[in-house]
Each structure stands twice: as C-alpha cells, then as structure tokens.
Amino acid sequence: MSVPPQLRLFGVFLKVGILNELEYRVNFYVQLLQSAVGLVIGLAGLGVVFSHTDTLGGWSPNELLALLGIYFLVQGAVQLVIEPSMQRFMEDVRQGTLDFTLTKPEDSQLLVSVGQVQIWKLVNVLLGLAVLGVALSRLQTAVGPGEALAFGVALLAGGVIVYSFYFFLATTAFWFVRVENVLVIFQSMYQAGRWPVGIYPWWLRSALTFIVPVAFATTVPAEAIAGRLSPGTLLLALAVAAAMLAGSRWFWGVGVRRYSGASA
C-alpha cells in the first residue's frame, strides 16, 4: 500500500513547516498560551450563559460543549493549513511569485492549498478533540454507531465545504488587488458557529447556511452527536460539499487562465 502523492506532498510541507517554526520557539509558547486563553474564553462564555439559563435554543450545556469542541477542531484545521496557504497564495499573486508555483509539475490547486503550514495550530486541533471527548463522556445519552458514522460523514462534508469556500474566496485574488480581508469574512462569520445556528434570526441563519457555510462545519456535525440530525440534512451537506468542491476547481481554472493571460 503506497501513500497517495497528495498526502505525501502535504507531509513534506508539514515537515518544512515544522522545521521553519521550530526556529521561532517563542511562537510555540505563545500558541500554547493563546489556545489556552481561547479555551478559557470559550468555556467561560458557555459558563456565563448557562449561569443565567438551562438551555439555549433547545441545546443542553454538554451538547454546546460538543459544539465548542467541533468549533475548535475545524478552526484548528483551517488555521493549520488552509488559511496560511491561502494567505501565502494571495501574497504570491500580489508579488508575482505565483509563477514559481505554476511552473511546478504538480496540480497547482493542490500546491496552493497545502503550500504553507502553521504547525502550532495543531494545538487547536488537539484542543478541539479533547473538548469533544470531554463533552461526549458527559452526555447523558450514549452516542451509538449510527450517530458516530453520521458525525464522521457530516464533519468530512463540513471540512470539504469550508475548504472549498475558502479556496473560492482566495481565488478572487486573481481579479482583486487586496483580498486578504476576504478571508476575514470567513473568520468573522465563523465565530457565529460557536453557537447553534438555530438561535439566529432567519436571515442570518440562511446566510450562515448558504452564503458562508458555517452551519455545515459546526452545527450539523454537532447535531449528529446530539442525535438530532435528519438524514435529509446529511444528504444536503454531502451534496453541497460535492458541488462546492467541483465549483472551486472550476473557478480556479478560470482564475489561472486569467492570470496567465494577464502576465504573458
């Protein structure tokens, strides 16, 4: 059994990222501290809310803890590779150094997507898993194999959706001068994902589901754990994931053609 080349490429970038980051040891401690503070604030936020109420929009404290874990997990994964890679890509477009990437004998979308790794963000991934684990152990109702499978599928679909969305936004760098700020749209909308999207007014809920797909990344997997996920929603998540992945790939092709045309 051989490792797929895509994964191997990611592995190489991961290693480079680790070596590079080890030179900045302060960052490691800062990240530890930062993740700890993030955790404290997340838990404290839940704590403050539940010091004034018992349920929030039908969610129990432990279910929201699971949601918080998923929130950290997805955020960590995004910050680990997607966000730094997209930022690097945009900078490359601005500085004209994208040429180096485009002349490499490897799929350019893949290269761009894993081009930069912020290794310490792994801490957030682990943190998310830990919080999720604690939440699961405290949930009154046991999570059966069906729910676990649904959770896995929903999380995977959510990850693909988030990646595609990010990548789609980043690709607009081919047209606009400074789009780093576009990524902030995701980050800012994503903070809404710390809470179940059901509590938001209809217009915001729609935006969080279909414009900036935060709901699929956080609320839907959490619903699977809470045993409230309908098969229809899961199918919808899968369909959206497939469509967005295909769409981002198509859009990337358009962008690269434009870039080549403009710089030639």
Next chain:
Amino acid sequence: MSPLATLGGELAGLWAAYVARFKVAIGVQFQYRASLVIWLVWTVMESVVYLVVWSTVAQSSGGQVGGYDAAGFAAYFLVTMVVNQLTFTWIMHEFEYRVRQGQLSPLLLKPLHPIHGDIAENVTYKALTSVVLVPALVLLCWAFRPALQPQPWMAAAFLPAVLLAFLLRFLSGWTLALAGFWTTRVLAINQLYYMAMLFLSGQMVPLSLLPGPVQALAAVLPFRWMVAFPVELLLGQLTPEETLAGFGAQLAWIAVHAAAAAVVWRAGLRRYSAVGA
C-alpha cells in the same frame, strides 16, 4: 526665535504632516473600497452574535437577564459596536508587516516620529468606515429594535469618553505592537490581546453579567475603559459621579500607557539599532 514661535512652527509643521498623511491614507484606502465592506461584515457579525445569544438567554429565562431584556441587549451590543469601531486599531498587523518587509528603516530615517503617521492613518480609516457603518447601523436598529433613550448630558459626555477610550486603546495597541522590535510574530500577541479585550472590555457580555471575581479583575485592568465605560454611560447605567470618576480613570490609564509607550519605544529603538533590520 522665541520659544513660543518655535512651538507654533513646530505644531504647524506637525499639522501639515498630518494633513499630508490623511491624503495619502485616503488615497490608499480608496483603492480598497471593497475591503471596507468586508470590514463591515466582521464588525457587524461580532456584535450580532453576542446580541442574539444574549437575547436568546433573556427569552429562555422569562424575558430578562440581569436587568437586560432583548431590546436592552440590542442597545448594549449596538452601542458597543459603534464604540468598538471608533476605538479599534490594527496597528499590530501594520507593525508586523513593517518588520517583515523591512519597511521600518525608511520610517526611522524620517525626521518625524512614526506614531504621528499611525494616528493619522487610523483616524482616516475611522472616517471612511463610518460611511459604511452608519447605514448598517440603521438596518440593525430596524431588525433588533434597541431600547436606547440617553439623557442629553449622557450623550454629551459620551463623546469625550469615546475620544479618551480611543487614545487609551491606541496607545496600548501601539505599545504592544512595538514587540515587533523583539519578535517577528507580533500577531500571536495581538490575538491574545484581542481575546482579553473581548472578555474584559465588555464586548462579549455586559461586565455586570460576569461572575464577581472576573468583574473585579476587569475593574483593575485598563480594558473596560476602552469600550465598556462609554457604552454604559450612553445606556444610562452610570451616575454623573461615576462618569466623572470614569474620566479620571481613563486619563490615569492614558498617562500610564503614554509613559509605557515612550519607554518601550526607546528600548525598541536601542534593540533595533543593535541587531539591525
């Protein structure tokens, strides 16, 4: 030349430098009109999330939490949004970029302290962002129906309170940004600072809803004077005496931060001059 005339000339020259910087900043920002909208989404989302969460809490606890009903929370978080917009700085990002790109040296070779350029740029940005924030604010008021009836003196005191809050927040951000002289990754510190702000300045939840020990902590730290104080003032939660005491606290913290900024700047320059760009 008399000292007074010298000072006058000095100030006139400084003003001219500010005006030139305003023009450049407007020119630059005008190139990035789209980013204004993006910034708006960020600002609005931040406020709306907490607004909705706490309104939901209020509804599920019989309509009221700690003296706030849904309309009260709406007022609190929308005013917070405005104060946050008026006091926000992104100077740490700017500094990190400068250090990374080697842009600091040209600044240091200019016969003008770099802080002036930073202030001018920040003020320009606020003026421009207000253009997009005001319509958004109207829409949000229509969507969330905030309950806000300040007395005239509160509205009058609100302005200097926000101005002092801006000065304080700018100075603290600028001082922390100077960490760039020592480490190449200021953004980690920035995120830490941001999180502390979120919790202790009243952006995430009214300070009065926090547990006692945290409230005590917020009381002795500068963050609440950067956001919560003007907000509570406009919401009518403060007596005139408390307001005056608040101004005093703001001024004292500004003095502390200005002194810290001066010391750290000098140390930073020494360090920069020792290790080079």
Next chain:
Amino acid sequence: MIATAPGAAAGEGPVPLAAAAATPAPPPGAPAIRVDDLRKVYTVHERQAGMLASMRSLVRRRVKEVPAVDGIGFRVEPGEIVGFLGPNGAGKTTTLKMLSGLLYPTAGEVEVLGHVPWRRRREYLRQITLVMGNRNQLVWDIPAADSFELNRAIYRIPVADFRETLDELVELLDLSALLQKPVRQLSLGERMKCEVAAALLHRPRVLFLDEPTIGLDVTMQRRIRHFIGEYNRRHGATVLLTSHYMADVEALCRRVVVIHHGRLLFDGALTELVQRFSPHKTIVVELDEGAAGVDLSSYGEVVAVEEGRVTLRVPKAATAQVTGRLLAGVPVADLTVADPPIEEVIEQVFSGGTAGAAAGGAG
C-alpha cells in the same frame, strides 16, 4: 565604547526642540564623513539542520558572535563620490546603516556632517538620505506624486523649494509621465527613478546609496548613474555608493574604499587599486600581415586571438622585458599595454583576500 567625537563642538550637546536653525557647522575643512575604527558584532543563533537539532533548539539555543564590520576607518571630503566596494557579506550595508543612523556600532566613532548618526537628530536626518536598491519606501498603491507630498510635509520643505527641486528631478530623471500613476503599475526601473527622486526631495547633503542600480537594465542603470553624477556636480553633495556594477563605479567614483570580511582592504584612487592589486598587465599585439599564424604563447598567457590581434596576459614585473622581446622577435605592427578590466581586478582583490591587504600595506 562609543566615544563622542573630539571636535565635539560639532553640536552634540542637548539640542532644543526644532533646532533646525542651529544646524551645527562642522569646522572648516572637516570631512563630511569621518569613520574611525568602526566595529559591529552581530550575535546570531546557530541554526542546525535536522529535526532533532531543531527540537533541541526549542529549549536551548547556541549563539555565536559574528563581526560584520571589524575596525574600519576612512574619511570622505564634502562633494566627493566614493565607491564602497566589497563582496556580499563584506559589511557594506551594515556600514551604511551605521552611517545613516539605523544601527549602533559595537565600537568606534562616526561623524557625518558633524553629527553622530545613531542619535538620529532630526536636523541630521534632514540632511541625509539612504537609498536601498532592493527596498522601497514609496507608498505602493498611490501615485508617486502623493508620496512626494508626504515627504514634503515630513521634511518640512518650503513649497517654493519643493517645486524647484521637483522640477529639477522631473527633468533630470524624466519623470513627468510617471508621477500620476500608482507606484505598483510602474516598472522596476521607473519605480527606482521615483524612489531616487523621493529620497532627494529634501536636497540632502550626504547620500548613502546601497546598490541603487541593482536589477535594472543597462539603459536604466546608465540613466541613474548619470543622474547621480549630475546631482553631485550641481549640488556638491557627498555620495557614498555601493554597487556590484563596476560600470557605476568607474563612471562615478575617482576614489574607492574596499572592504572584505569587515576589514578595510584598500582606500585610494580607482586607478591605484588596479595598479596595486593586479599582478598582471594586458599586452595587445597587432601582427604584421602574413605573420598572423605565429604562436605567442611562449611570451605570456594568450587570452584572445582574433584576426592578427593577440591579447596576452603577463606578470606586471615582466611587462617591459616581454615587450622588448616581442618587438625584437615578432613582426609587430602595433602594440599596446593596458591594465586588465576592473572586474577582473576586483575579483583578484577578493579572491586574494587578506593576502592582498598585506601587499597593499607593504606598497
């Protein structure tokens, strides 16, 4: 031990706010730039290859001291253009940064226009400029003209002076078509012209130019080079210039200062540099018609042969003797003796390293 200059009347006392009027006048005949025994030692973290070593360095790091500038000294007279030469890493940029006030030295004295640079007094900063060919200071997203306006305000240049200087720069550098375009739309050469203009708006008396022509095409290099010479002639500005392009140095600098590994190798006229460091001379022999095929390799190293023209390289000391033998033994139509190209000499200097310095000291 950063000692104050001995002639410290040169304005080192506490300077009042806005003492622009009180610009210290260096004593008459004083050099524009005086550098004595200047040293700069950097402390660097030792980087080790490999994951394990990197992991270990998370906890503990080894540091080592690297002398970048190791006791150099020279003077530059007002109005002089001096070429500052050395291979990469010789300490040129570090020295320029100390002279412009960005870096504190580890030891030694520097005085520029009567100021100690690293005090960064405003009245000092108003009289100097630093141009780095690979760094830009113009605001990227707006036209250069707007950046110029900003500089006018920061340097407090009176409007009339500003207009005059700008007109002059626009004429000399041919900027009129460029000023209103956003800087990011300019080509590298166009941007460099604007950078140079921005750096000179305040009419600095001392120019530190670090590779001002790097990366530019030959025409643009010539243009910038010509401009620097013209600016120096018109305004009597003192110029300290580093460049990898010997054409820059040959065109502009009668005098060069050469450093290598942070030490001074040579300070003197460019012609003298060639004489001292080139152990060779070049002899070009034009042969009579009919003698084109003659092999001259017994006279010296044959560098080039083309249509009856043979270029020989011979040891300097043997020049006269070889010339005599050539004239006696070969049908010569014409014969010229010349110094080798400057690039070759410089290469010689740097590959010779400190051995060359010893020779220089003896000479």
